[in-house]
Amino acid sequence: MRRRGPTRRAALQFAATGVAIIAAPALSRAQSYPAKPIKLILPYAAGGGPDVLTRVFAEKMGDVLGQRVIIDNRVGAGGILAGQIAAQSAPDGYTILLGSSSHVTQKLLEPKAEFEPMTSFSHITRLSTAATLMVAEADGPFRSTADLVTAAKKAPGKFNYGSGGIGSAAHLAGAGFANFTGIDVVHVPFRGSVEIVPAILSKTVEFAFPIASTAVPQVNAGKVRALATTAPRRLPQLPDVPTLKELYGSDDLVLESWNGLWGPANLPAPIVARLNEAALAVARMPEIIALHEKIGSPIETTATPADFTAFIRSETAKYARLVTAARIGAQQ
DSSP: OOHHHHHHHHHHHHHHHHHHHHOOOHHHHHHHHSSSOOEEEEEEOTSSHHHHHHHHHHHHHHHHHHEEEEEEEEOOOOHHHHHHHHHHHHHSSSEEEEEEHHHHHHHHTHHHHSOOOOTTTEEEEEEEEEEEEEEEEEEOSSSSHHHHHHHHHSSSTOOOEESSSTSSSHHHHHHHHHHHHHHOOEEEESGGGGHHHHHTTTTTTTEEBBBHHHHHHHTTTTTTTEEESSSSSSTTTOOOOHHHHHHOOOOOGOOEEEEEEEEEEOHHHHHHHHHHHHHHHHHHHHHHHHHHHHHOOOOOOOOSSSHHHHHHHHHHEEEHHHHHHHHTTTOO
């Protein structure tokens, strides 16, 4: 047995050396990361609230990393296109995604989508959350949700509500509200949230649930009227606008979307850590906090990548219940 000891130790040392040799290139790449600009795929149209917020965040993050973070808008299929592109990218840290609750719901509605929110991505950090606002035409007849519900019940199937796409936060909020109040309304999906307010102004739709970062500036500009919010409490920016929960007493009407940074699966841990650290550094900047709070999309980061993964797992279960309860289908 004593004669075998050195042989066994030598084997273990050789194996450890082999692992070190294999891991060395990945570690070296992580230590020099980033060595070139990073592409951040954004599943939202240019000019909308999420696009504006993310561009400011990306510029600051580029300053922290020492390399530019370039926005790549890839709008289509409610985020599926952007998700598929990111999932199929090389796991080298130079292509990342603004992953969101929409990617979770889209996968529930479209099981054939070529990504899995839990396994096709490396979860880096949650960035912010956002409630939606129920809005209608500023000069229109609806001054409250009760006004709209009463009118909709008198004309079943005649009212439209808009969203930025099937499975988006605006779609889920509208479908959930219609299901809860028992109104028969038609969902009209657009290519992005930036198209919602113009649709109300043109009377293409009677109401909608755009996310707060898109809706609050439009409300303040007098373009649309806010009837309610899906937040758990009233928004500081619009203290006179009630929540759906206080109006109807149901937690099912509390719905906040969220977003965060995802990379392709198998992103090296040191790169995940570097991106997480940079994102958290930006999230602590007073000007970033103030900007997000001003338009109703507060910074709400997760402490670690593991915490973000656990959060996404919980959200997936919640949205699955919502889709089932509201009987939301991929073609609605």
